[in-house]
Amino acid sequence: MGDFELLDRDGLARRGRFTTPHGTVETPALLPVVHPDPVRQPVAPEEMRHRLGVRAVITSAYITWRTPPLRAVAEHEGIHGLLRFDGTVMTDSGAFQQHAYGSVEVTPEEIVTFQNAIGTDIATVLDVFTEPDEPHDRTGVALRETVARARASRELRPGLLAVPVQGGLHPDLRAESARAASELGDVLAVGGVVPLMEQYRFPELVRVLASSRPALAPEGVVHLFGTGHPMTFALAALFGVDLFDSSAYHKFARRGSLMTPDGTIALDDVREEICHCFLCRETPLTKLSGLPPEERERRLAYHNLWVCVEEVARVRQAIREGTLWELAERRSAAHPALRAGLREAMSHSEVFLPSEPDSRRAFREVLSESRARPAAQRFRHAVDLYSAGRDERRAILRFPLRPEYLAHLPALDRSGRVLEWESATPFGPVPVELTDVYPVGPYLGIDEYLERPRHRSPSAFREAVLAAIGTGAEFDRDRDWTPAWDERQVARLVEWRYGRAAAPAIADGLRAERSRRTGRLRAMLCDGQPEFVVGTDGLPRPTYRGGARLHGHVGPGRERVVVHDDAVPFVREGKSLFSTFAVRADPALVPGASALLVDESDHYLGVGRLLLAPHEMGRMRRGVAARVTAHARSPPSELEE
């Protein structure tokens, strides 16, 4: 397996670093398809590197092999010499030509040996391409042939090897193929999808990714063959695609089409100066039509390429920010077929949930569809579990709840008629104690603007509450943040996070600390010391002391990441826990979660925040599994206001 280091994540997407013999590639990355013949290539690879920051390209080993003059140069100067490019070069193998023309004159063994000879950084197995609509039996036969070829190629290939994942539209075959590729490949290259993209069959593309992805090794680098259009990058990245490759920038240019992340425009239709890029400074789009056809094609290809490169940078930026779902939703407005693909993705939340971060800055609604994001589905499911078996005497407040009014609710309980309060939210009724928790808490959605706060004062709120339950029950307006309410919210939040069984013990003796300005809970204290800090995501996260408390009350194995003995001294000092030293972890944890760090004898070391999901720990050979947020010598926590 190659060296892949994960740095940030969102959905299944990973921002990371992939090290190859010719340098490190920041992922997700676009590998432009480059023709091995410089005369047929509209933008020179070195210019891509110099002007667009492209660090890796893909070219055809097969075309090089079958074209004597190219082959001679490649055998003599290497593929890097032929392309005059010093970055990472991936080569493909003729599978496309084999499919298009029925056969190629080269054997799978010959082409991998040739790729070795020309010094490619990432060689590709000559696989058997199947059309999406091929039946199960034929697809299965082709797939097994691909696996046999991959096995033979692996024997011959000491360096990085890309193994294609085939299987057409058959989920079981995709999964089988993904498992086989994971055993043999460094780069796991999902193939056979170009027809789906060309025909805008995005829901089916999504089903292919959804059935392949869970079976792919987390330590592998995921490639998607032929992801050409920038409008699709965010969606593909959501499924953990690390490398895109495409010749679409050139193909679209050949037919006079301008690519944008919002769709395609015919160059001839462009009549306004809609672009101020560095290329349009030289020749605006509106003037390209007047150029000789070859020059026009070359410039348009260059333009399309930078649009793609820029969009991949936006995808990386979104992964850093935790806004990739937002970006994918925004892009899905480019075409109804893409929006249908996004909806399909949301229907596969089980694929996302094991690595979907536990919270983000805010839940921002982009489309109506946003409310079906996996994080929202997880939340709703957890609320249903949480509420199951509770007292039936509930009242639902049919308006948004502001934290400064929460305190008034328990007072109303004196009527004895309502024990559980729920607030209407965009995600359905939610117990009021949880209305600060992500995604409800920092929720930025359309409701907020359509229904501006109706209750501008506590008394107006009181009236509304009284109307909701139809009673004149007593209401003590002077007792803000009553101790009873404080106690209740602490108990309920602890229960939300750590379960009903352990909650009473954990919550025992904890006192609520609230923001004076907003009334929001911001910490849980014992003897004046914070044991849990509550961030803007509304989740309680243990301090060092809180971790010790937790350690005594949840177990065995629960909420824990077990640290290898060799790493214990470093973790004790607050150094990050690296993947290779994470022995095992509670499988219920997700990235972003705060967990207990313990040694192999379950001694408590501190608290860490997960970057990797439990199933990835140990398998990733580089990088951090968890960042230590509290250890014995941590400075006292600062509370967010």
Place this chain on the structure above:
Amino acid sequence: MGDFELLDRDGLARRGRFTTPHGTVETPALLPVVHPDPVRQPVAPEEMRHRLGVRAVITSAYITWRTPPLRAVAEHEGIHGLLRFDGTVMTDSGAFQQHAYGSVEVTPEEIVTFQNAIGTDIATVLDVFTEPDEPHDRTGVALRETVARARASRELRPGLLAVPVQGGLHPDLRAESARAASELGDVLAVGGVVPLMEQYRFPELVRVLASSRPALAPEGVVHLFGTGHPMTFALAALFGVDLFDSSAYHKFARRGSLMTPDGTIALDDVREEICHCFLCRETPLTKLSGLPPEERERRLAYHNLWVCVEEVARVRQAIREGTLWELAERRSAAHPALRAGLREAMSHSEVFLPSEPDSRRAFREVLSESRARPAAQRFRHAVDLYSAGRDERRAILRFPLRPEYLAHLPALDRSGRVLEWESATPFGPVPVELTDVYPVGPYLGIDEYLERPRHRSPSAFREAVLAAIGTGAEFDRDRDWTPAWDERQVARLVEWRYGRAAAPAIADGLRAERSRRTGRLRAMLCDGQPEFVVGTDGLPRPTYRGGARLHGHVGPGRERVVVHDDAVPFVREGKSLFSTFAVRADPALVPGASALLVDESDHYLGVGRLLLAPHEMGRMRRGVAARVTAHARSPPSELEE
């Protein structure tokens, strides 16, 4: 009134040309706010012109007036000399300062005289700004003061004058103010909205525009004060805003915020190369943070400005393409508040419908909200009217209908149980004869991709139809496009377009001509000659012969544009009908519609396609009212395939 010429339109938006003493401005246009003191201005106006194509700016006459050194230069060299800018200069008058500081030291008369003296191209009345939340009475008082000042200013101002429209959130006052401004101003400047934009109160901004717009003179140029954020331009343009102005590019830069049409990003959060503009070639965004604060602010302001300029170009491009609703919907995904604003806009379809074009290339669904566009509402309403009083024996086909199968339906009528067939569409059930008509016909929506065609052959379709009505009725699969069906579709399309009363006479003797490839109706012929041509929008449009037929059967006044005698010889030769020669028109016509052109004695001249709405004809002093599409000497029509 100034000279404004309309060239293309969409929604209420207009692409046009506005002529001023210092050149012509292509609208919609952004007028960057420029500080009169060059030292305080981050980007020089001449550089804006040279590098961004900015043809017009706005600056403060009041600040110039009250700052002796600036005033001296302006009085000596004119405002163009002070700004060192040779394009159009609009000046504002201190209303903002008057509002912010309670008063200004200049009278409304003085400041307009000063604006005359310094040679401004567009002077602005010193109006009385009111906050959106001011009550009706105070807003009304302020408004009447604004009108009085506007009247006095008009007396003093020979050149172009901008008259603000105030009225807060009160629809009646906005309409009153808009009417008053329309009588006095060349530029009708909707004001008092900056607080709404700053607080993201877009639904209220939309209500202001919806109540002002219908009362604004169509020949006036509409300005919206302080439309600063590029994400809002498409929405504002939909309401017919021709000029935006804003200092937001600079204000945002001051607080380190990067503007994009998809929202705002803190510069410090930008960690990837997400931009390849000409400025980022010099210094990438990721490097700006390292610059000295002033330089950083200057460069960020420049960057923000080009983003705004580019977005306005995209708005103009979208108006040309007829895709402005799509663009506004896409942009609305930038922020939930903006999406709420868009929904509000759709709830004011009555404001759009008089000038909403009758069809576009295709109805492309961007968001779920798209189906509420005014054109869709108009269609639904027309279908309801069309279906009212028809036979109750209807059957609704709960699947998409493909034109090549339509022929099979009348055969089923033999069962005697179904007389009217409707097809389920994204816009509700629609009579099958109309399923090729915009917006149903060229519909590009999510259904199409979620529910791929289920009926791949006529026989599968037959089974589905039989299942739909639950009968084994006879089905004649050999009789494609039966004469009965042809006759029926022709009759129904004519009725759809020209009404039930006139239809039988108009349709008499017309024969259907279909595309051999798709089965779609493409013309209606009589004696082998096309009398109506049916385009991809499914609407019948008369040829010269068809117009003559129509002329005999609809009237009086209906479907007609009356041509002034002086223009009759030109129109007969196929020259465009100019606005000033359009005497009157059937008020039921909308832009894009094909209408009969007649002289003042109702002699038939030919057929024209409307660019202006009837209520705009004659009032616009420049430009085309209708393009002549068929006249006595037209070459024979070519049919679309």
